Amino acid sequence: MRKFFSNLVASPMFSFYVTGLLFIILFGFGSVSFEGFFSPQVFLNLFIDNAPLIIVTVGITFTILSGGGGIDLSVGAVVSLTCMTLAVLMRDTTLSPYVCMPLVLLIGIAVGLINGFFITFFKLQPFIVTLGTMFLCRGLTAMLSRDSVGISNEEYGNLAFTSFEIGDCFISLGACIALVVVVIATIVLRYTSFGRGVYAIGGNEQSARLMGLRVDRIRLAVYVISGFCAALGGIAYSWIMLSGYTLHGLGMEMDAIASSVIGGTQLMGGVGFIPGTVLGVMIQGTILTIISFQGTLSAWWTKIVVGILLCLFIVMQAIVTEHRNKLMNLKAESSGKKAPKKA
Amino acid sequence: MQEKNDDYILHMKNIDMFFPGVKALKDATFNLKKGEIHSLMGENGAGKSTLVKVLTGVYQKTNGTIEYDGRLIEPKTPLESQQIGISTVYQEVNLCANLTVAENIYIGREPRGKLGQIDWATMNANAKKLLHEEMGIDIDVTKVLNFYPVAMQQMIAIARAVDTQCRILILDEPTSSLSDKETERLFAIMRKLKAQGISIIFISHFLEQIYTICDRVTILRDGVYIGEYDLKDLPRIQLISKMMGKEVREDDIESNVDKSVPEETDVIAFDHVTVPGKVKDLTMNIKKGEVIGLGGLLGSGRTEIAETMFGIMQKTNGTIKIDGTEVSVKSPMDMMMKRIAFCPEDRKVQGIIGDLSVRENIILAMQAKAGMFKHMPRSKQNELADYYIKLLRIKVSDREQLIKNLSGGNQQKVIIARWLATEPNLLILDEPTRGIDVGTKTEIEGLAVKLAKENRMSVVFISGEMGEMVRTCSRVLIIRDHEKITELNGEEISTAHIMQAIAGDYHGHA
Numbered sequence: 001m002r003k004f005f006s007n008l009v010a011s012p013m014f015s016f017y018v019t020g021l022l023f024i025i026l027f028g029f030g031s032v033s034f035e036g037f038f039s040p041q042v043f044l045n046l047f048i049d050n051a052p053l054i055i056v057t058v059g060i061t062f063t064i065l066s067g068g069g070g071i072d073l074s075v076g077a078v079v080s081l082t083c084m085t086l087a088v089l090m091r092d093t094t095l096s097p098y099v100c101m102p103l104v105l106l107i108g109i110a111v112g113l114i115n116g117f118f119i120t121f122f123k124l125q126p127f128i129v130t131l132g133t134m135f136l137c138r139g140l141t142a143m144l145s146r147d148s149v150g151i152s153n154e155e156y157g158n159l160a161f162t163s164f165e166i167g168d169c170f171i172s173l174g175a176c177i178a179l180v181v182v183v184i185a186t187i188v189l190r191y192t193s194f195g196r197g198v199y200a201i202g203g204n205e206q207s208a209r210l211m212g213l214r215v216d217r218i219r220l221a222v223y224v225i226s227g228f229c230a231a232l233g234g235i236a237y238s239w240i241m242l243s244g245y246t247l248h249g250l251g252m253e254m255d256a257i258a259s260s261v262i263g264g265t266q267l268m269g270g271v272g273f274i275p276g277t278v279l280g281v282m283i284q285g286t287i288l289t290i291i292s293f294q295g296t297l298s299a300w301w302t303k304i305v306v307g308i309l310l311c312l313f314i315v316m317q318a319i320v321t322e323h324r325n326k327l328m329n330l331k332a333e334s335s336g337k338k339a340p341k342k343a
Numbered sequence: 344m345q346e347k348n349d350d351y352i353l354h355m356k357n358i359d360m361f362f363p364g365v366k367a368l369k370d371a372t373f374n375l376k377k378g379e380i381h382s383l384m385g386e387n388g389a390g391k392s393t394l395v396k397v398l399t400g401v402y403q404k405t406n407g408t409i410e411y412d413g414r415l416i417e418p419k420t421p422l423e424s425q426q427i428g429i430s431t432v433y434q435e436v437n438l439c440a441n442l443t444v445a446e447n448i449y450i451g452r453e454p455r456g457k458l459g460q461i462d463w464a465t466m467n468a469n470a471k472k473l474l475h476e477e478m479g480i481d482i483d484v485t486k487v488l489n490f491y492p493v494a495m496q497q498m499i500a501i502a503r504a505v506d507t508q509c510r511i512l513i514l515d516e517p518t519s520s521l522s523d524k525e526t527e528r529l530f531a532i533m534r535k536l537k538a539q540g541i542s543i544i545f546i547s548h549f550l551e552q553i554y555t556i557c558d559r560v561t562i563l564r565d566g567v568y569i570g571e572y573d574l575k576d577l578p579r580i581q582l583i584s585k586m587m588g589k590e591v592r593e594d595d596i597e598s599n600v601d602k603s604v605p606e607e608t609d610v611i612a613f614d615h616v617t618v619p620g621k622v623k624d625l626t627m628n629i630k631k632g633e634v635i636g637l638g639g640l641l642g643s644g645r646t647e648i649a650e651t652m653f654g655i656m657q658k659t660n661g662t663i664k665i666d667g668t669e670v671s672v673k674s675p676m677d678m679m680m681k682r683i684a685f686c687p688e689d690r691k692v693q694g695i696i697g698d699l700s701v702r703e704n705i706i707l708a709m710q711a712k713a714g715m716f717k718h719m720p721r722s723k724q725n726e727l728a729d730y731y732i733k734l735l736r737i738k739v740s741d742r743e744q745l746i747k748n749l750s751g752g753n754q755q756k757v758i759i760a761r762w763l764a765t766e767p768n769l770l771i772l773d774e775p776t777r778g779i780d781v782g783t784k785t786e787i788e789g790l791a792v793k794l795a796k797e798n799r800m801s802v803v804f805i806s807g808e809m810g811e812m813v814r815t816c817s818r819v820l821i822i823r824d825h826e827k828i829t830e831l832n833g834e835e836i837s838t839a840h841i842m843q844a845i846a847g848d849y850h851g852h853a
Contacts, residue, residue, distance in 0.1 A: 012441075012487055191460035193453060196442070200450055203441035210401065210437045211503075212422035212451050270441035324489070 010324045015264025016276040018316065022309075023279050026286045034293040041169045046285040051174035052079065052237035052249075054281050057256040057263075058185045059229025061277045063126065064260055065189075066222045067202030067269020073130040075230035075256060077137035078111055079249030082234025084141045087149035087244030090156060097156040105231045111137060112227020116220035126223075134253070141246045148245040151238060160239035174236035181229065186274040198222060202269030258306055259284060262313050283309070352377045352510060352542050353398075358407035360393055360566075367393045371407075372568045373561055375511065378540040380533060382553045382574070385563035386586055386641040391546050392434060394563065395513055399431050400424045412510070422451075430509035434516045434546075436496045438503075440489035445470035447488050448503045478502050479528055494521050498529075505532065512536060513544045518552060530556050548642065549824060550579060550847065564588050579846035586640065589809065589838065602817045603795035605633035609667065610769050610801045611652065611683070616661035621647040623826040624661070629769065632799040634791055636816035638809065638841045644825035645805050646688055649771045652803070653685035654678040666768075679712050684762030686755075688773040688805075695754050697747030701739050702728040704746045704757050709764045731760035735790065752783030759790070770794065771803040776811060788815050809838045821845055 008014060031038035047054070056075050063070040082104045089100045111133055118129045151157070162173040189195035197218045200208040209215050237249060263280030265272030287305050291297045353375040360368035368390045375381050383391045396402045398409065400418030409416050411427065418424040421431070438447045445467045446453075454469065456462040470484040478498050488496060497517060504512055514533075518526045533543055533556060545557055553560065554574060562569040562585045569585050612628040622644060629635050637645040650656045652663075654672040662669050665681050672678060675685070696704060705728050710719060728742040735756040739749065746757055755775055762770060772791065776784040792815055794800040806812055812819055819831045821844040829844050 010490070187460075191463075193451065193461070196446060196450060196453070196461065199442055200439045200446075203439035204437075207437040207439050208450075210399075210421045210431070210433060211439075212420075212425045214422065270439070 006323075009320055012271060013273065014320055015271075015313075015317065016273050016279075019263050019276050019279045019283070023283050023286065026283060026290070030286060030290045030293065033290070037289070037293055039169075040167070042289060044166075044169050044171050044175070046282045046289070047175035047178060048172045049240075049288075050281050050285045051172065051178040052233040052240065053252065053255055053259065053284075054178040054278055055181050055229050055233035055236055056252060057259045057277050057281055058181050058274060059226035059233070060253065060256045061260045061263075061265055061272055061274060062185070062189075062198060062222045062229075063226045064257070064265050064267060065198050065202045065269055065272050066219055068205055068219070069126050070202070070219075070222070070269055071126050071130060071257070072115065072223065072226040072230070073127065073253050074111055074115060074133040074137055075226065075233070076249040076252035076254075077134045077141070078108055078227060078230035079234040079237050079252055080244075080246060081107065081137040081141045081144075082231045083238040083241060083248045084144045084149065084244030084246070086156075086235070086238050087151045088144050090151055090153040091149060097153055097159065101235055104234065105228060108227040108229075108231020108234070109224055110227070111230070112224035113220070115227065116223030119223065120216040120219045138246065141244075145244065146246065148243050151242045151244070157242065160242060172239070174239050177232070177236060181232065182274055182278050189274060194218060194221065199270055202271075204270075255284065255306075258310050262306075262309055264313075266317055350376050352412055354408075354410040355394070355398065356408050356410070358394065358397060358409075359405045360390075360397055360402060361405045366566060368397070368404075368566045370568065371563065371566065372571075373398075374571060375542050375544065376559070377542055378537055379558045380537055380543045380545055380556055382557040382560040383544055383546045383563065384553065384560055384582065384586060385569075388565075388641065389563040389586070390566040391563060392515060393566070395431065395515055395544065395546070398424065399429055399513065425507060425509075428508065428510035429513065430504040430507045430511070431513040432497075432500045432504045432515065432517050434519075436493060436500055438488055438496060438500055441487060443485050443487055444474075444482065444491070444499055445484040447499060448473065448484075448506060452507075473506055474499070474502055477505055477532060494525060497521060498525065501529065501532070505536065509541065511542050511544065513546075515546045516548065517545075518547055518549065526552070548640075550582070554579070562586055580843055583640075583842050583846040587807075587809075587842070589842065601792065602815070603632055603634055603792055605630035605795075605801075605817060606799070610665070612664040612667075614662045614664070616651065616658045616663060618647065618651055618656045618658050621656055621825060622651050622658070623824070625651075625827055626661075627820060627827060627830075629801050629803065631768075631801055632795050633818065634795045634802045634804055634816050636812035636819035636836075637803065637805045637822055638812055638819050638831075639822035639845060641807060643822045643845075645822050646773055647825065648822065649685065649773050649803060649805060652678070652769075652771060653683055655685075676711070679708070679765065682766065682768040683771070684708070684765055684767035684769070685771040686758050686762055686773060686775055688777070695746050695758060698745060700743045701732070701737070701746055701749070701757055702742040705731055705760045705764055708761045712765055727764055731763060734763075735760055736786065752779040752787075755779060755787065756783070759787070763794075767800065769801045769803070771805070773805045774807065775804075776806065776808070784811070791815050809841045812836070812841070813838055823847070 056079065060072050060075055063072040085104050085107060086100050089095055089103070090097065115130050115133055118124050119126050159173065163170040164176065189198065197208070197213050200213055201215050201218055205215055241248060259280035260272070260277045261267060262283060263277035265277060284302060284306055287302045288299065291299055291301055351374055355371065355373040358368050358371040359366070371390065371394055373394060383394065385391050393402065397404045400420050400423050403419065416427065442450065448470050449466050453461045454465040467484050474480050474482065474484065478501070480498060482491065482495065488499065501517060517529065521529065536543060547553055557574055559571060560574050560577065560582070561571040564586060608631045609628045610631050613625050616622060616625045625648065637648060639645050647656060651658060654675045654677050657672065663672065664670070670681065702724055706719065706724050713719065725742065732739060732742060737753050737756045737760065739753070746754055749757065759775070775787050788811055791802045791804055795802050804812060804815055813836055816836060817833065819836050819841060821828045821831065821841065823845060828847065831840055831844060
C-alpha cells in the first residue's frame with residue numbers, strides 16, 4: 001500500500017489525479033450543498049461559460065511546456081483585440097463574418113509570430129517580449145475604439161446562439177470548439193514529433209538540440225499556436241459578449257496561467273497534460289458556480305480560493321519533485337549495493 | 344595524406360577555433376581510420392571536447408577543413424552531423440529527464456503508425472529489445488528517465504547513439520559514471536561495432552581503459568596537435584609526458600636541499616574519506632611543518648581534495664581529524680575556525696575583490712573569522728597590512744591601492760597575506776604560481792618552505808609544474824582519477840618519478 005502510494009506520487013500523472021480529485025470534491029460539495037446543482041446542464045455550463053478561457057489556456061500551456069521561461073502574457077490582449085476587430089469590421093464594412101473570423105485568426109498568428117521571432121532569434125525573455133505585445137495589442141484595441149462596440153450582425157448573432165442538444169441539455173458552439181481544441185492539442189502533444197519535441201525542449205533545451213531536434217522551429221511554432229488559440233478564444237469570447245471593448249479579456253492571461261498550473265503544468269517546462277489544464281479551468285468555474293448558487297458571497301471569493309490553490313499546487317509540485325529525487329537516490333544506492341555481490 | 348585515403352573515414356586539418364578572447368584550438372589535426380577505436384587525449388582544457396564539438400556541428404570552426412568519407416563537410420548543427428552518420432554521447436548525460444526512456448532513445452525518429460502518429464507500443468517494444476540485446480539491461484522503458492540513476496542514463500544515451508545508423512561514434516568520457524561491470528559491457532559493444540567497420544572516437548581520463556580498448560591515440564595540449572601514435576608503440580610514460588609537455592630525463596632529479604623537516608604530529612588526517620564523484624576513499628595525513636604536494640594531471644582531483652580539506656565539499660564517508668580530534672565540517676567557516684586557510688586556484692574568480700584596496704583585501708578573511716560586525720580599529724588594520732606588505736614584499740604604491748591594479752604575482756601575494764593574517768596552522772595553496780613571473784614564483788616557493796621551517800606551518804602545495812613541487816615539497820601525493828595512487832618521499836621526489844607515478848609505472852616505497 002505504501003509502495004503503491006509512493007509510486008503514485010512519483011508518477012508524472014500525479015498532478016492530474018490530484019486536480020481531478022479536487023474537481024470531484026468541489027463539484028460534490030456543490031451538489032450536496034445546493035439543490036439543482038447536480039445536473040448535467042450545470043456541468044455543461046462549465047464548458048459553455050469557460051470556452052474562451054479553455055481555448056486560451058490550451059495555447060498558453062504550449063508555451064509553458066516549451067520551457068526556457070516560456071509564457072505568453074499577450075493572450076488576454078489578443079482576445080480583446082480580436083473582439084474589437086470583429087466588432088469594428090462588422091460595423092464599418094459589409095464583410096461576411098466568415099471572412100472576418102479568418103482575418104482575426106491571422107492577427108493572432110501574426111502576434112504569435114512576432115513573439116516567437118523575438119524569443120527565438122534574439123534569445124529574449126518570453127516574459128518581456130510578450131509583455132510588450134500585450135501592451136501593443138491593448139493599445140491597438142483602444143485605437144480602434146475607446147468605447148464598447150456592439151456586434152449586431154445577424155448572421156454572427158445566429159452563430160453565437162447556435163447550440164446542440166444532448167438529451168435534455170444543450171451545449172454551445174463555442175464549447176464544442178473548445179472541446180475540439182482540447183482533443184487536438186492532446187493528440188498533437190502525445191502523438192506527433194512536434195508535440196514530443198515541445199516536451200523535450202522544455203525538459204532540457206541543450207540536450208534536445210544535441211539530439212538533433214530543431215529547437216528554434218519548435219519554439220517559434222509554440223508561440224504561433226498560442227497566438228492562434230488566443231484569437232480563437234477571442235472569437236468564442238465575442239460569441240458570449242457580442243461586443244468589442246478595450247477591457248475585454250483583462251487579466252485573462254493570469255487566469256490561464258493559474259488554470260494551467262493548477263492543472264499540473266510545471267512552470268519550468270516539460271511537464272503538463274492538456275486534460276489537466278482543462279480541469280484547472282473547470283475548478284475555477286465550479287468555484288464561481290458554487291458562489292452564484294450560494295448567492296450572497298462576492299465573486300471575488302473565486303480569486304481568493306484560486307490564489308490559495310495556486311500556492312498549494314506549487315508547493316505540492318516542489319514536494320513531489322523532491323520525493324521523486326529521493327526515490328531515485330534510493331534506487332541508485334540499492335543498485336550500487338547489489339553490484340559488488342554479483343561480481 | 345600520408346597514407347592511401349581509402350583507409351580513412353575522417354581527416355580534420357588545420358582546425359582553428361576561437362571563443363571570444365580565447366583560442367581553443369590552434370591548427371589542430373585529427374585523422375580517423377575506418378573501423379578503429381581512436382583515443383583523443385589531453386589534460387582538461389586541452390581542446391578534446393571542443394574538437395569533438397566542431398566535428399558534430401555544435402561549434403563552428405574558425406578555420407580548417409573537415410574531410411569525411413572523401414568529401415568536405417561543414418556541419419552546422421548536431422542534426423546535420425547525425426544525418427551523415429556521426430553519432431555522439433557527450434560527457435554530461437544529454438538526454439531529457441522528463442521524457443520516458445523509450446522516447447529518449449527514439450526522439451526525432453519515432454516509429455510511426457498508419458496515420459503518421461507516434462506508435463508508442465512499437466517504440467516501447469523496440470526500446471526494450473534494443474536495451475536488452477545491445478546493452479543487456481532490462482528496465483521499464485515507459486518510466487521517465489530521471490527515475491533511473493546517472494549510470495543507467497549513460498547506458499541509455501549510448502544505446503541511443505548505437506542505434507542510429509552511424510559510421511563514426513564519439514564517446515566523450517562515457518565511463519566516468521559507470522561501474523567496472525558496466526564499463527566491460529560497454530567495451531564489448533565497442534568491439535562489436537568496430538568489427539562492423541564503425542570508427543569510434545573514445546575520450547577518457549582512464550589510462551587503463553585507453554590501453555585496453557584503443558588502437559591509436561591523438562594527443563592535444565593547449566589546443567595544439569601534438570601527434571598521433573599507435574598505442575602499442577607508445578609507452579605510458581611517453582603518453583603522459585606528451586600530454587604534459589615535459590620530456591622525461593632520468594637525470595632530472597633536483598636537489599632536495601633546504602627543505603622543511605616535518606614533526607611527527609599530524610595537523611590533519613583523512614581516514615577513508617569519500618566525496619561522491621570527487622574524492623575516492625582517501626587516506627592521508629599532513630604533519631606539522633610539512634610542505635606536501637599534490638601531483639597529478641589537471642582534472643585528476645587535486646583541487647577537489649583541497650576543497651574537501653577546506654570544507655567546500657562535504658564527505659559522505661570516512662573521518663577527518665584535525666589535531667587528533669575528529670571534526671564534522673559543514674562549511675569553510677568551520678575550517679577557518681580550525682585554522683585552515685585556502686588560496687584557490689583561480690584568483691580572479693575566487694580570490695581577489697578587485698575594487699577593494701590592498702588593505703581591505705588583506706583583512707577580509709580575518710574579518711570574516713572574527714564576525715562580520717566586529718569592528719577592527721583602523722590603526723590595527725593599517726599595521727597588519729603594512730606588516731604583510733613588507734613580509735611578502737608586495738609591490739604597491741601604498742596600502743590603499745586597488746588590488747585590480749596590481750600585477751598577477753602581487754595579487755597572489757595579497758591573497759596569501761590575507762590567509763596568513765588569520766594565522767593558520769595549515770595553508771592550502773592551489774596553483775599559487777600560475778601566470779606569475781619567474782621571480783615572484785621563486786619567492787612564493789621560498790615562502791612556502793620558509794613558513795613551514797620557521798613558523799612550523801603545514802603547507803599543501805598544488806601545482807601542475809612538477810619542478811615546483813620538486814623544489815618545495817618534502818612529500819608528494821600522486822593523484823589519478825580522484826584517487827591517491829602513491830606517495831613520494833624525500834629523495835624519491837623528482838620530475839621523472841612524479842611522471843612515472845602518474846603513468847602508473849612507479850610505486851615508490853609507500
